[in-house]
Amino acid sequence: MRRLTVVTLVGLASIILFAGVMLVDWLMTPSVFLEGMFVRLVAFPVALLPGIWLLHRWPVHWFIEWGVALAGLYALALSGLLIWLDSGHMAFIRTVEVNLVVIFTCALARFFPACLMAAGAMGVHLALMSTVPDPTGVMATPITLLLCATLIFTLYASYKLERDERMAFLLGLRERALDHALEQEHDRMAGLATTDALTGAANRRSFEQYLHDSTERARQQVQPLTLVMVDIDHFKKYNDHYGHQAGDECLRQVCRAMNDCLRRPLDMVARLGGEEFAVVLPEMEGADALAAAERLRRAVASLALPHARSLTSDIVSISVGLASTHGRDGLDAGSLLARADAALYAAKELGRNRVVQADALPSTPVADQGIAPSGALGAVS
Structure with a gap:
């Protein structure tokens, strides 16, 4: 199943990328670096790897697609938790990480699971806006508008990609049906060319x-x-x-x-x-x-x-x-x-x-x- 293979590879890549953000933790929010190490090296892989295993054990279409959205929501929750735990002045700036998780997940998710992901991202964002202080006093609105634009573009891209894939699938089915019909007609014409119509013997x-x-x-x-x-x-x-x-x-x-x-x-x-x-x-x-x-x-x-x-x-x-x-x-x-x-x-x-x-x-x-x-x-x- 090609879709399951793609989801598996992207899931494994996300573990590596999510762990790589520890460098940002060390540079911008060193006060929660140890918590970040636990979250990125333990909490996320421990949940994601069994999830990938379950997808292979039960490769049902809806389970795969909604599993992608759940993985994205889990990454959002962990990122939001690290930002909320930090008390430094850079914590508010790191709220833009929500955008990165949204882009990465929606690039893979189907449209309706992506909508759930978008709703979860907006919920995490609003929770951070209300609990993490803005040291500048003016960044909350631009960051919120940036997230809204990100959600609009990623949801449109997800919808367009899914629609094009479905259209390509239907066109492929029609092409195979036409090929089969042409093959049958070719066999029929070949039979008419070599077979006596009355007796069925060779002509x-x-x-x-x-x-x-x-x-x-x-x-x-x-x-x-x-x-x-x-x-x-x-x-x-x-x-x-x-x-x-x-x-x-x-x-x-x-x-x-x-x-x-x-x-x-x-x-x-x-x-x-x-x-x-x-x-x-x-x-x-x-x-x-x-x-x-x-x-x-x-x-x-x-x-x-x-x-x-x-x-x-x-x-x-x-x-x-x-x-x-x-x-x-x-x-x-x-x-x-x-x-x-x-x-x-x-x-x-x-x-x-x-x-x-x-x-x-x-x-x-x-x-x-x-x-x-x-x-x-x-x-x-």
């Missing part, structure tokens, strides 16, 4: 960047990478028959089903547009990749979403094509995407609702060869 832009990064990482670390392309079979007929709202819900459920069967944090599902999806599977190839793609197909089939207009199945199904690469192959993201697309095209040509692996495709493009036997293409029904 095409995010997918392309992630695929590029994944292929670069696979090349540098000599690791496998698999790209799976997914297309919902006869989705346009589904949309035309059931309506666009049902079509949107179908897309959401298919995306959720594929997400649920992914098992690793680096796996990514993206919607590329319409009914086409892509799945990036880092550090996976061969039989493991084929099994993962088959899990995607079975997960969608397990939804059992009716599809009365499908030419393939009476429920919503997907065609899946996958292509794998290894760091040593040197394939870039574009080449890997082209191979996965070719495998997806083969899956559609073979009758849909199946998985085709690009490694099993002949070197001649499928479009030029017609429909090849399922065994030659490594299709998984």
Whole structure:
């Protein structure tokens, strides 16, 4: 708590400064020098140090602020006592010490505790004016006016300082709130820029960047990478028959089903547009990749979403094509995407609702060869 630290440091400094006034006692009022030593070295520290300890044990805001005023009042009372005990002709002049205590205390105190301090200072001053003789006969009024001016200026300074601190605190709160709102808006915009609004999956832009990064990482670390392309079979007929709202819900459920069967944090599902999806599977190839793609197909089939207009199945199904690469192959993201697309095209040509692996495709493009036997293409029904 910064305020408590400041109060503590000022309190410890006041003990040193209050003790230092013994030099004034020795020069101006030597008759009470011994009493001054006791007051400044014993009475004041013995009361103030336990008070500081209590503030740390019970750091309540109001206790700290009114504790500052009470410490100032205690210093006033001790100073007034020493002046009252002195019988020399310099005692009256020393009544201006009240001003010094007021300035020192009000520089730290909040406004309302400072008002209490000011009232106490005026009370001590008036008591001294009525009990300590003025050897000149003309100094009482100027000293009183000086104290009044001191009280006015210090109270105004205390009020202005507290008001400025409160305003700075409120402005700081507003700035932090604005920063938090801007951060949330930035996150929201970033999410809109990288996320498909309908399904919550990554969008095409995010997918392309992630695929590029994944292929670069696979090349540098000599690791496998698999790209799976997914297309919902006869989705346009589904949309035309059931309506666009049902079509949107179908897309959401298919995306959720594929997400649920992914098992690793680096796996990514993206919607590329319409009914086409892509799945990036880092550090996976061969039989493991084929099994993962088959899990995607079975997960969608397990939804059992009716599809009365499908030419393939009476429920919503997907065609899946996958292509794998290894760091040593040197394939870039574009080449890997082209191979996965070719495998997806083969899956559609073979009758849909199946998985085709690009490694099993002949070197001649499928479009030029017609429909090849399922065994030659490594299709998984």
